[in-house]
Amino acid sequence: MRLLQSTDSRAGKIRSLIIPLVLLLGWETLSVSGTVSSVFLPGPVAVIEALLNQLTTGTLVANLMPTMQRYLLGFALSCIFGIPIGLLCGVSARVRGYINAALEFLRPIPPIALIPVLILWLGIGDASKVAIVAYGAFWPIWLNTMLGVQEIPVLLRRSARVMGIHGTRYFTKVALPAALPKILAGIRISAALALIVVIAAEMIEATSGIGYEIVNAEQTFHSANMLAYIVVISVVGYIVNGFLRLAEHRVYAGRGLSDTSIETLE
Numbered sequence: 001m002r003l004l005q006s007t008d009s010r011a012g013k014i015r016s017l018i019i020p021l022v023l024l025l026g027w028e029t030l031s032v033s034g035t036v037s038s039v040f041l042p043g044p045v046a047v048i049e050a051l052l053n054q055l056t057t058g059t060l061v062a063n064l065m066p067t068m069q070r071y072l073l074g075f076a077l078s079c080i081f082g083i084p085i086g087l088l089c090g091v092s093a094r095v096r097g098y099i100n101a102a103l104e105f106l107r108p109i110p111p112i113a114l115i116p117v118l119i120l121w122l123g124i125g126d127a128s129k130v131a132i133v134a135y136g137a138f139w140p141i142w143l144n145t146m147l148g149v150q151e152i153p154v155l156l157r158r159s160a161r162v163m164g165i166h167g168t169r170y171f172t173k174v175a176l177p178a179a180l181p182k183i184l185a186g187i188r189i190s191a192a193l194a195l196i197v198v199i200a201a202e203m204i205e206a207t208s209g210i211g212y213e214i215v216n217a218e219q220t221f222h223s224a225n226m227l228a229y230i231v232v233i234s235v236v237g238y239i240v241n242g243f244l245r246l247a248e249h250r251v252y253a254g255r256g257l258s259d260t261s262i263e264t265l266e
Contacts, residue, residue: 020226041223050224051231062231067198067209072125073135075194081134082141082190087175089142090149103142114163115204129201137194145188148179174190180251188244195237 024033030036031043038046054060088095109130122128132167152175160166160174176183202211217226 018026039221039223040243046224047227050222051228054181054225054228055130060212060232063208063210063229065235066126067202067211067238070129070133070201070234071194071210075131075137077130077134078133078137078141078190078194079187080140082186083145086142086183086186087149087171087179090146090179091171091175093208096146099258107139110126112200112204119205124205124207129206132201133194133198136197137190140189140193141183141186144182144244145179148182149175151182152178154201181248184244184248184251188241188248191240192237195233195240 015071019163026044027041028045036105042050051060054063056107067168085099089100114135115132118128118131156174156178160170165173198209199211199214202209203215206212210233214226214229217223217229
């Protein structure tokens with residue numbers, strides 16, 4: 001049985017590579033044949049060469065570091081504020097009554113629309129970019145945390161009340177563990193959104209970072225560099241999502257769910 005499952009797993013991985021490989025082959029063919037000018041669409045080989053050149057010269061790391069600092073700090077702030085506020089809103093109807101209306105009013109405002117405002121308030125340095133990332137990534141974490149707490153079974157809430165679990169102990173022993181799967185789902189969504197926002201912010205107003213370099217490459221017709229940086233963004237997002245998926249798997253496994261159940265939940 002294990003041998004069959006292993007074989008099916010390998011076959012599934014091979015099948016998942018077919019479409020990407022076909023697309024890459026078609027892309028390279030279009031570029032090499034001259035059907036599409038390499039100025040507008042350099043082939044995968046040219047993009048890889050540009051990426052390796054950026055890596056060996058140290059330019060890639062120098063451009064990636066400011067982006068990652070803004071991204072990670074803004075994302076961390078969104079978690080620091082989003083999870084506690086979501087817990088409070090989920091547990092207390094009074095808190096929801098005070099702040100939910102204000103939050104729901106702010107939530108539809110696109111993060112990009114606030115970039116000029118934050119630049120005016122905080123300047124064109126990292127502070128404005130970190131703030132816009134934190135703002136954009138806050139909403140999925142807050143909403144998922146609040147919904148996760150509100151979906152705690154009534155029986156569990158009553159049992160906690162009967163056992164005298166209230167106040168801070170209720171948050172740490174009941175609300176947070178019960179809402180953790182929803183919180184982790186919100187964090188995964190926010191991680192991707194934070195990466196989108198930081199790149200957009202750098203493309204609009206920055207003097208460093210991956211977003212700035214993409215615009216600079218586009219304006220100087222260095223298309224291979226532009227696509228190489230886009231590949232870097234994809235790799236960063238893939239790695240971050242992989243870590244968060246691993247955290248989710250461990251949480252679900254700790255709750256006694258099988259690998260099959262975890263895949264179903266995803």
